[in-house]
Amino acid sequence: MRPDTHHTEPLNMTSLQETLRHHKKRMSLNLKACAGCSLCAESCFLFELNDHDPCYMPSYKVLNSLGRLYRKRGRVTQTQLHDMADLVWHNCVLCGRCYCPFGINIPAMISLARQILREQNIAGVYPHSLGAPVEKEPP
Amino acid sequence: MYDQIVMAAYTFARGPMLWAAALILCVGVIYRIRELYCLTIRKEKQSLPATVSTTTPTQTPEERTLDRLARIQQSAFAVHPVMFFVSILFHACLFAAPLLALGHSLEVYRAWGITPPSLPEPLIDIMTATILVCGLFFLMRRLVLPRVQAISGIADYVLLGCVMAPFLTGFCAYHQWFDYTTVITLHLLAGNVLLIVLPFTKIGHMIFFFFVRLCISSEFGPARGSRDWKV
Numbered sequence: 001m002r003p004d005t006h007h008t009e010p011l012n013m014t015s016l017q018e019t020l021r022h023h024k025k026r027m028s029l030n031l032k033a034c035a036g037c038s039l040c041a042e043s044c045f046l047f048e049l050n051d052h053d054p055c056y057m058p059s060y061k062v063l064n065s066l067g068r069l070y071r072k073r074g075r076v077t078q079t080q081l082h083d084m085a086d087l088v089w090h091n092c093v094l095c096g097r098c099y100c101p102f103g104i105n106i107p108a109m110i111s112l113a114r115q116i117l118r119e120q121n122i123a124g125v126y127p128h129s130l131g132a133p134v135e136k137e138p139p
Numbered sequence: 140m141y142d143q144i145v146m147a148a149y150t151f152a153r154g155p156m157l158w159a160a161a162l163i164l165c166v167g168v169i170y171r172i173r174e175l176y177c178l179t180i181r182k183e184k185q186s187l188p189a190t191v192s193t194t195t196p197t198q199t200p201e202e203r204t205l206d207r208l209a210r211i212q213q214s215a216f217a218v219h220p221v222m223f224f225v226s227i228l229f230h231a232c233l234f235a236a237p238l239l240a241l242g243h244s245l246e247v248y249r250a251w252g253i254t255p256p257s258l259p260e261p262l263i264d265i266m267t268a269t270i271l272v273c274g275l276f277f278l279m280r281r282l283v284l285p286r287v288q289a290i291s292g293i294a295d296y297v298l299l300g301c302v303m304a305p306f307l308t309g310f311c312a313y314h315q316w317f318d319y320t321t322v323i324t325l326h327l328l329a330g331n332v333l334l335i336v337l338p339f340t341k342i343g344h345m346i347f348f349f350f351v352r353l354c355i356s357s358e359f360g361p362a363r364g365s366r367d368w369k370v
Contacts, residue, residue: 025174025177025178026178026369029174029175029178029347032339032340032341032343032347033341033343033344033347033351034290034341035341035344036281036287036290036291036295036341037222037226037287038284038286038287038290039215039218039219039222041286042218042219052286054285054286054288054289054290055289057286057289057290059290060286060289060290063290101215101348102344102347102348102351103347103348103351103352103355104351105368108368
């Protein structure tokens with residue numbers, strides 16, 4: 001967890017709650033439909049690559065990003081948003097290969113979480129799970 | 140005093156609460172289906188042929204067999220065979236046992252004079268026992284497997300309890316364990332609670348599952364589907 005002091009930029013709560021309100025029904029339905037069966041896990045290649053770490057499960061990523069935003073009605077801190085950014089950018093490449101037996105549109109949910117985070121000027125970078133970007137040696 | 144309370148609860152659960160639960164269930168299911176329709180749109184017609192062959196014409200019969208085997212290997216059946224069979228067994232019994240129980244048929248006959256189909260009591264008893272064993276499997280899975288633990292909350296355990304309670308009490312009532320009137324009252328109350336929470340909680344995947352799998356087009360769907368999610 002990052003200390004809150006690292007992120008001093010205030011959140012745009014109006015924009016955050018407006019986006020949540022706009023997509024409320026879609027989020028509610030998809031989050032309620034998740035039975036927590038974890039059958040989506042193996043469909044994520046990052047889950048397979050990272051010794052079956054639950055943090056890479058598609059359902060975990062959705063429930064702990066968009067799900068948390070929905071449950072808390074947007075009342076989250078900068079640190080929590082940055083943790084969510086780790087989940088939806090670093091732990092997901094949005095390849096769209098995740099499979100839900102109940103037909104939940106997981107990539108759309110992750111994409112929505114990314115949209116909300118971008119609106120708060122938070123954006124992810126290269127997925128650390130695939131290795132850090134190679135830094136060129138100075139000549 | 141205790142007997143009076145139990146009888147009052149029994150009368151309430153068998154009368155007004157049952158009607159209220161049935162009404163809430165019907166309204167809830169209609170509301171959920173309407174919601175699903177509002178969140179999806181009719182799929183645009185494409186100029187592609189109605190059925191697209193998954194195999195190329197150049198594939199030999201052996202290659203086609205390998206293709207099919209690869210598909211099976213990637214399915215939930217091959218990845219989680221135990222979970223796959225337990226799930227199917229659990230859901231099949233969950234649907235059939237309450238609808239085909241002789242006791243329930245007799246209640247319908249007493250109320251409306253019609254006799255719905257029913258299965259022999261020993262068979263329903265086996266089905267109920269199967270549901271209870273499968274429920275225990277799901278509980279253990281949630282408690283033990285790190286991947287399921289990571290996405291489990293109190294609500295998941297409460298809902299599992301809500302689903303299991305009518306079957307556990309029904310099983311006890313059939314075997315005449317404990318005080319019969321108390322157990323059958325608890326059975327009625329638990330059944331009504333399950334009907335009430337069904338459309339509004341995660342158990343609502345009962346409605347969601349069929350709609351999404353059959354109506355919405357998806358790469359892994361069994362049907363082509365005529366609808367698509369709104370963007």
